[in-house]
Amino acid sequence: MNDDERYLFDLNGYLVLRQVLDAGEVAEMNAAIDHHGDGLNERDGSLAGGSGALAGTSHRKDLGGMLAWERPWCEPFRRLLVHPQVKPLLEAILGRGYRLDHGPGLIAMDRGCEGGTLHGGGVERTDMSEPYFFKADRIYTGLTVVEYLLADEGPGDGGVAVVPGSHKANLPCPPSMKAWERHQEHVLEVNGKAGDAVIFTETLTHGTLPWTAAHERRALLYKFSPGCLAYGAGVHRAEYPDYVADMSEEERAVMEAPHIRH
Numbered sequence: 001m002n003d004d005e006r007y008l009f010d011l012n013g014y015l016v017l018r019q020v021l022d023a024g025e026v027a028e029m030n031a032a033i034d035h036h037g038d039g040l041n042e043r044d045g046s047l048a049g050g051s052g053a054l055a056g057t058s059h060r061k062d063l064g065g066m067l068a069w070e071r072p073w074c075e076p077f078r079r080l081l082v083h084p085q086v087k088p089l090l091e092a093i094l095g096r097g098y099r100l101d102h103g104p105g106l107i108a109m110d111r112g113c114e115g116g117t118l119h120g121g122g123v124e125r126t127d128m129s130e131p132y133f134f135k136a137d138r139i140y141t142g143l144t145v146v147e148y149l150l151a152d153e154g155p156g157d158g159g160v161a162v163v164p165g166s167h168k169a170n171l172p173c174p175p176s177m178k179a180w181e182r183h184q185e186h187v188l189e190v191n192g193k194a195g196d197a198v199i200f201t202e203t204l205t206h207g208t209l210p211w212t213a214a215h216e217r218r219a220l221l222y223k224f225s226p227g228c229l230a231y232g233a234g235v236h237r238a239e240y241p242d243y244v245a246d247m248s249e250e251e252r253a254v255m256e257a258p259h260i261r262h
Helices: 003-012 023-035 075-082 087-094 249-254
Strands: 014-017 061-064 099-109 116-119 132-135 138-141 144-149 159-162 197-201 206-209 217-225
Touching: 003 014, 003 087, 003 138, 023 075, 023 217, 075 099, 075 217, 075 249, 087 138, 087 144, 087 197, 087 217, 159 217
Parallel strands: none
Antiparallel strands: 014 197, 061 099, 099 217, 116 206, 132 138, 144 197, 144 217, 159 206
């Protein structure tokens, strides 16, 4: 993580990384998702929280389980556990020995799909699984999201949105702002091309704006934590599932249960 990236992440709570995936990798992942398309299901309930500004004609679709898919379909998703461009940034903000907390999961949205209410913010995190602070010349944060774009998200399309700097907020976000009904000028729609990645601390106030583009939105989310912390139970509700044993040594290390990494 260079000095510019450290400054911007600390200032805003997120970074956009350009061209992390090439066109071939994006196509490979989309083909794998299409192959498992029967599992892509629309949510039953709304995430718009009753907001008229976030309302839509459909709910988002979700798909998970990529790491356990049969080969070769699982392979591009496993590689993202230790992506050479992303791994150094995760080590800079989470520490060496970061771990997959939960995911990956795909969010898909068709034209007209509703948005999701904004949530999070520095003052609203109630436990130490999601801290954010700066001490002794380094960033410390908890649960952190890496969102890989598998389709373009251009200006006005909708999709992921954030309130820059809110990870250090000392007061709660107004409910009308969470509903995207007021103060919309402070909510930033994050744009990118297929193959870009957005990395943000879960402590940042973030959500999803209604999808207006003609093409399907596809965003793949991985959620990581420091090696000694956990937000979700992940795969550790029981013994490692069989697919973890099938991973490379470097990939398996990211799947370990929380503990002090020495």
